[in-house]
Amino acid sequence: MSKRSVNLRQKLLVICGPTATGKTSLALHLAKLFNGELVSADSRQVYKGMDIGTGKDLPVNSKIKDQKSKLGNEEIGFYEINGIRIWGYDLVKPAEEFSVAQYVSVTYNIIKNIYRVGKLPILVGGTGLYIKGVIDGIPTAFVPKNENLRKFYVDKKVDELFEILSVVDPIKAASMNVSDRKNPRRLIRAIEVAQYELTASPNSTITSMAKAEEEGGYKYDTLFIGLKADKNAIKQKIKERVNQRIKFGLEKEIKNLIERGISWNDQSMNALGYIEWKDYFSGEENIQEVITEWNKDENNYVKRQITWFKKEKRVNWFDISNKDYIKEVEKMVKEWHNDKNQI
16 A cells, blocks of 8 residues: 555544533543544533533633634634633533534534544543534434424424424334434424435435435544443432532523523523423422422433443543452553554
């Protein structure tokens, strides 16, 4: 093989797994060792002003530092924790909708910027769809919104929406879990994608994206590190985290969002850690009921995350209950990082 035909793939480290397993802490540690920068893969952390409930855990009085790259009219910025840059926070205002396509687009730009300064990008988070979008591409993510369709279906009940989806895309309908079948926004989006695919031409954007994915157009030299823990251990960590975020002032944060005109109908307010407060602010629930519901929702989310990541065969799993797991991770990352892969 001639030198010109050699293509060095750029390295991308992924730290994934269920919530409350210490992914960000590990990523920060590895960033120190391997000269890296973090990119959040958490669908809740993209919203500005939603810090406590999403677990950004930023130092007091932290301010975002802007870069020239932009997402729409907004500049992309980063925070710093102990000298390590963290990207992917505060990408949009909480009143705005945000899609996986937008996330993939902005993250590609962020990763390019990290490569440009000679550092290792570390994609860290528990939103599996975001990670898949960056690594493999998701053609359907680039299907445009159909506002007329959304208005037409907005008042339909979830049972009706599921029946419609079963007609236009029975395979997608059959693959949905219970949570998805009860989520009107996801059902409408699935119908939107299905109807687009039925009418799209062979040269459409989605067809081109699908071809690019098949050809490996979105693949990096990627190492997947997954963190796991005993179910009861995660349950206890979630309980502690919920109590801590309430102590840190989440109620006040949500109150400020509402006062700024953010609605419970906004996509951002449907995030875990926020939606559970809706009935509290209307006077229908007390704080203990909020805590109980929040813990339940977080644990159900963990189950969905585990189901998602189990399907990803590239993940190298490490049990955080093993006292030597960090050293084992370091060893694996070092071997991969020093290996000059060629394709």
